Amino acid sequence: MKLVVVTAGLSTPSSTRLLADRLAAATVAHRDAGEDAIQLVEPLELRELATEIGRHLVTGFPPARLAAALDAVAAADGLIAVTPVFAASYSGLFKSFFDLIDKDALTGKPVLLGATGGSPRHSLVTEHALRPLFSYLRALVTPTAVYAASEDWGDAGLEHRIARAGAELARSMASAASAAPATTLSTRAAIAPRSLTGSITSVDPADGFQVIPFEERLAALRSE
Known part of the structure; x- marks a missing residue:
């Protein structure tokens, strides 16, 4: 310091x-x-x-x-x-x-x-x-x-x-x-913006975020 x-x-x-x-x-x-x-x-x-x-x-x-x-x-x-x-x-x-x-x-x-x-x-x-x-x-x-x-x-x-x-x-x-906040992958993923269609998108593709279409996510929720 x-x-x-x-x-x-x-x-x-x-x-x-x-x-x-x-x-x-x-x-x-x-x-x-x-x-x-x-x-x-x-x-x-x-x-x-x-x-x-x-x-x-x-x-x-x-x-x-x-x-x-x-x-x-x-x-x-x-x-x-x-x-x-x-x-x-x-x-x-x-x-x-x-x-x-x-x-x-x-x-x-x-x-x-x-x-x-x-x-x-x-x-x-x-x-x-x-x-x-x-x-x-x-x-x-x-x-x-x-x-x-x-x-x-x-x-x-x-x-x-x-x-x-x-x-x-x-x-x-x-x-x-x-x-001091540490920027981690999980933190960035948690605040990743949503597209107009409702899917989760990555700010930087190199971060390795998984893109899940809204329809697939909705189907998964219904089956739980």
């Missing part, structure tokens, strides 16, 4: 990137073995894509690096999205990137939300701004979102929230993967 991290921090080093890295580590730690292991994709630093994001917004065409980033998010099995708080909400760069995501790309995708700020007064930004945005995009948002104020770093409470959120995302990714 592929985990993609999107971080909108602007500085280097960045507390937003630090929170994103810790959330990713906590998620991977809960699924670090076996065939369901989580593969962490190289984090997407939006500050490095700022020019491309602006160009796409005004031209409608994504440059190659931005197109690759959008494709990575769409192909991910799970997503961690972290933004700094600007004016009591997510940053403009963060919002602009997700404005460019295909409208169906996040449907049913497990997402863990995070935010950083200088004051604990903005701790509800994850619930009042981030969660509604990703609910609109029909993402499967984890119950725990993590906000880290400047004074939270090094506090046991923050570490506990990070660990809990990572565990929730790992479980959500595993559940989504196991619930």
Whole structure:
């Protein structure tokens, strides 16, 4: 399973990137073995894509690096999205990137939300701004979102929230993967369309569906 991290921090080093890295580590730690292991994709630093994001917004065409980033998010099995708080909400760069995501790309995708700020007064930004945005995009948002104020770093409470959120995302990714519908021959046969004469027909002859004329099927039912 592929985990993609999107971080909108602007500085280097960045507390937003630090929170994103810790959330990713906590998620991977809960699924670090076996065939369901989580593969962490190289984090997407939006500050490095700022020019491309602006160009796409005004031209409608994504440059190659931005197109690759959008494709990575769409192909991910799970997503961690972290933004700094600007004016009591997510940053403009963060919002602009997700404005460019295909409208169906996040449907049913497990997402863990995070935010950083200088004051604990903005701790509800994850619930009042981030969660509604990703609910609109029909993402499967984890119950725990993590906000880290400047004074939270090094506090046991923050570490506990990070660990809990990572565990929730790992479980959500595993559940989504196991619930993905497997297209089998029997499933395809069960939903094969009927012709106007009532016979069962195959969408693809190579599938080996048996074509039974309506008259034969009716006769068989009458003899039972």
